[in-house]
Amino acid sequence: MRQRGPLFSLQTIMTLLVCAVVALSLTVTDILISQEIADNTQQNLEDKATTIARIVAHSPLVIEALNGQRAEAEIQPFANDIRKITAVEFIVVMDMQGIRKSHPDINKVGQPFVGGDEGAALEGHELVSIAKGTLGMSLRAFTPIVTSSGKQVGAVAVGILLNNVNQAVAQSRLIIYISVGLGLMVGVIGAIFLARKIKNIMFGLEPKEIAKMLEERSAMLESVREGILAIDTDSRITLANAAALRLFNRAGISGDPVGEKVADCIPNTLMNNVLETGSAELDQELDLFGITIVTNIIPLCVKGKSVGAIATFRDKTEIKQMAEELTGVLLYADALRAQAHEFMNKLHVILGMVHMEYYDQLSTYISKIAHQHQSEVGFIVRHIKDPVLAGFILGKMSYAREVGAELVLFEECFLPVPADPEVIHEIVTVFGNLVDNALEAVVDCPLRQIDVNFSYEDNVLSLEVKDTGPGINDDLKSQIFSKGYSTKGTKRGLGLYLVKRSVEKLNGKIEIASEEGQGTQFKVSLPYKNKDGWME
Structure with a gap:
């Protein structure tokens, strides 16, 4: 079943999220700022009305008219002029009884002030109030009118209709709303x-797809046996997989190298050269604190621009070991070479005897060689039924004679045809390495003999290889199967390690019996099924 994707794409989610954040931010801003602007607008109108009221109240014309020094009729035109200039709704001048001396409506002059909020002003106090008058609900600023001697002779009321106040506040808020709308549009x-x-930067992939790809790539990098190391343009290590870290630990480089300069961690590295030249370094051998590695380094390019370099590498010993292990090819080659060399030596002897015309001796020599060959071949063919192993044993017998030793097979040797031909390759590896070790052990001994026995019973193959060498002391018995351990010099110690590994691969076991001065015997027991019970 196909897995359902997310309900919304990353692009949609990001767009909605950013829009929501912008809208929320602008809404909070509108709430905070618009209220402040509304309050400021109303306060400004109150201050305007109060200022106008003070100006009128301090006018000599008004004071003198209310004090009886001028005609009260002069107050009406003066107040109307001020009202028109200041664009307020009304300016009402009243005496101490609250009788209007001015009003926008000439018919209201001489009538009592309406609203009921003028009392405090007639008592000598300034105030601002909202009340309903003849012109409707209005914001009113009251100021007492006082003569120079300190006597109050009336009051002034300056009014702005409440509708006009609300309209001014609304206009102030409108600017905020327009700004919020424009901001929201820009945000969207x-x-x-x-x-x-961001979608383009991520190559059009969704977060879930990126996470899956990252997990898969990480798993692939960690599963390969080759070490992988990557650096950026500053020569700093950005990636080191598990195989690389294991190899570094063997070389004595501990810790996580990611983030470090590659030259500080790995001596004689060619990665900096690749970074500078942009040319790959292929199949190069490098020494890593005593471990020889084979490495391939190539530059990393993204859209034609160098972004670093990557190296893959492996222990050269492992590569060599794999080459030697491939179906026993090296062992087959050695055996064939020995046979060819022995055959060439015999041909040279025959050629010499022909030139010297020793025909009688030549006949005897050829008969002896033929008899020996037929005897060996016949014995092996009768007892070793697998042709690959039979040919290999013949080659080893020839090689033994070449180095001055004798490889002897027991008379009771027998090995049927295996049910699984692949088993023979592992047996060749076991037999070939054990015989090679035995030949090296007897090379300086007076008696150079290796006894070999194959026996088969109850689906178990037993292989014994015994030499007349100097033997192995008890301290070395526990170490000889370790990889790289050898008493014969450097770059050795693989033969018995391969023997042990092949035995373990076949679920067998190996035993060693040895005493100093009395030779060494290896006994290998392996599960072995013959082909369809064939025993002929």
């Missing part, structure tokens, strides 16, 4: 462009 456009940009 920016969110769309940002989402598309």
